[in-house]
Amino acid sequence: MRWLLRLVALALLGALGVAVFAAWAWFTVPVDTAGSVDFRRPLAVPPLVESSVVGGERVFDLRLQEGTSDFGRGSTPTWGVNGDYLGPTLRAHRGERVRVRVHNDLPEDSSLHWHGMHLPAQMDGGPHQPVRTGATWEPHWRIDQPAATLWYHPHPHGATARHVYRGVAGMFILDDPESLRLGLPQEYGVDDVPVILQDKQLDDDGSLDEDPSVFQSAGLTGDTVVVNGTVGPYLDVTTELVRLRVVNASNARPYALALDDGSSFEMVAGDGGLLEAPVTLTRLQLSVGERAEIVVALEPGERRVLRSGPSDTRDRMAGGIDRLDLLQLRAADRLTPSRPLPRRLVTQPTLDEADATRTRTFELSGFSINGLSMDMGRVDHRSVVGDTEIWEVTNLDGGSHNFHVHDVQFRVLDVDGEPPPPELSGRKDTIWVRPQETVRIVLRFEDYTSTRWPYMFHCHTLRHEDLGMMGQFLVTEPGDTAPDRLPRSPGHAH
Structure with a gap:
């Protein structure tokens, strides 16, 4: 009788394993809309x-x-x-x-x-x-x-x-004034266009599905891309150059931007503003919260599609193996001439590693930073106004995280000990951190101080942030005594 019970138990475990595998395969099957979106x-x-x-x-x-x-x-x-x-x-x-x-x-x-x-x-x-x-x-x-x-x-x-x-x-x-003198495309809505990317999962009745599956640890990723609120969008382009200000405003999904024909585009700005010079790219990855300004050159009558391919981590839990058509660019038969992009843009402000007064470490794992979950009353650290610091951010997980710091724009020093690629050369406030990767950033705290009101640092994968992958710090005057705990309710709008 005992052997029969063991056999039944093994059969049930096997069936459960098959069910779990089937569910995993179902919820992580790639979404591929490349070439199939009706841009209307x-x-x-x-x-x-x-x-x-x-x-x-x-x-x-x-x-x-x-x-x-x-x-x-x-x-x-x-x-x-x-x-x-x-x-x-x-x-x-x-x-x-x-x-x-x-x-x-x-x-x-x-x-x-x-x-x-x-x-x-x-x-x-x-x-x-x-x-x-x-x-x-x-x-x-x-x-x-x-x-x-x-x-x-x-x-x-x-x-x-x-x-x-x-x-x-x-x-x-x-x-x-400096940016306006450069002659970049700057007529809002004509040759200077916002591109706000979000993805949605819709129920049969059209309502938003707001519940990530157990296999979506990063949070919701949807099969419907919405650009500025438009599904299947096209942009009528009337100038030789068009500047796209792209914001990844999704909850979890990274976008690896490219043009469908593999042609290049110029990146002129990142999170914190213009780069020192345009960077020629055929692919640009933006994690949640990151921004980039890219300039695309078109020929009269040409049509191209801004597409997202698999992320470089191919993180299935965040939609990292998907291919998605985002936006069609439709060039008019006659295009208004655009000024050529300048070879130099701006001089980046100096943030020198040698000026750093200390180095801090941040280890991202699960839904915590340095083993701690967010506590609205806890002050995780205090920085002094005018100081420069180096922050070492390490992803200990097998999944993807990114890291956002409030108030300051930082410079990326290195990624796993290697110099950052050109697209990360400008001022940043959000940075993708791949599994088992360490990114070192340098940042300076300027102008504003408080012993009561903190700034945040956190993973900008929004479910991770909500579940506790966030901390807070005070910026104080030299010699100020800052508390380890904040008031229970710092304040609210009336």
């Missing part, structure tokens, strides 16, 4: 939000709200800013003082974080600045950094992935 909708271009100058401040009004969108399966409930899905583009010049009046009409508390912005921690829009339902928050600061493509998105602790996935995100463009 014009690309929506987020409007430039209206602003007014009051008391020497440029004032923007943003309202977080519920809405509905058409992603090809009827009416999909979504969230947006000043509209049904995504938000308008904010634009400001270096030296301007800005104020953003953020009103929350959502049924949940939320926030807006100014990703890539150098500003006081109290205005950062992280988890310590929630905007309650029905409340208005008014952060204000002076724009004091080079021209760049930044973006904004919610940052409520434990709910960031859900809020971004539903559509609360938008672009924040900064200009400065």
Whole structure:
């Protein structure tokens, strides 16, 4: 009788193993839309939000709200800013003082974080600045950094992935005199175009599937790509050169950008602004939160497709083996001439490794950093304003992570001891860290201090962040005594 029970048990275990393997294969089967997307909708271009100058401040009004969108399966409930899905583009010049009046009409508390912005921690829009339902928050600061493509998105602790996935995100463009003199394509919506990438998984009724499977440890990856809120988009190009400001605003998916014919394009800017010189590429990988400005040259009547191929880690849990057609570029039969790209762009600010006062280590594993899960009251470390530091970030996992630091733009020193590739040569605030890889960055803390309001560092794979892969640090004046614990509730919008 005992041998029969063992036989039954072995059979059940075998059946369970087959079921688990089948489920794994089902949920990680590659998505491949290359060559099969019907590009029949014009690309929506987020409007430039209206602003007014009051008391020497440029004032923007943003309202977080519920809405509905058409992603090809009827009416999909979504969230947006000043509209049904995504938000308008904010634009400001270096030296301007800005104020953003953020009103929350959502049924949940939320926030807006100014990703890539150098500003006081109290205005950062992280988890310590929630905007309650029905409340208005008014952060204000002076724009004091080079021209760049930044973006904004919610940052409520434990709910960031859900809020971004539903559509609360938008672009924040900064200009400065130096960038405007270069003659780059700069007519917004014509030859200078935002490209905000998100992917969705839709249920049969058109609603958003918000539950990642047990085999999607990185979070949701979908088979429907939405560009600026448009499914199957095309862009009518009327100039010889078109500048695409690309933001990876997905929850987990990396995009490995290329043109379908294998031709090259020029990268002119990364997270923190313009590179020293254009970089010629045929492929560019962007992890969640990263940005790049690329310039594509087209011939009259030509059609090309911006495509995403497998990531260099081929991380199945994050959609890393998928091929996705993103956006078709349709050149007009006659194109307006564009100025040639300058051979030199800007001089990068100096961040010298030799100036570093200390080195910190950050080990990414599971849903923790240095073995610790996010604690809203814990101060993970304190840095002194004016100091330069080296941070060594190591991915101990077999899966993919990236690393984002609030407030500062850093320089990548090396990747596993090797010099960074040219596309990582500029100012960065978010960096892809492959499995078992160590990336060293150098960063300097400037201008803003507080013993109460922290900045965040975290994995920008949003599910990882929500589940605890985040920490916080204070920037203080020399000699200040900073606490190890923050007040229970640092504050909220009224």
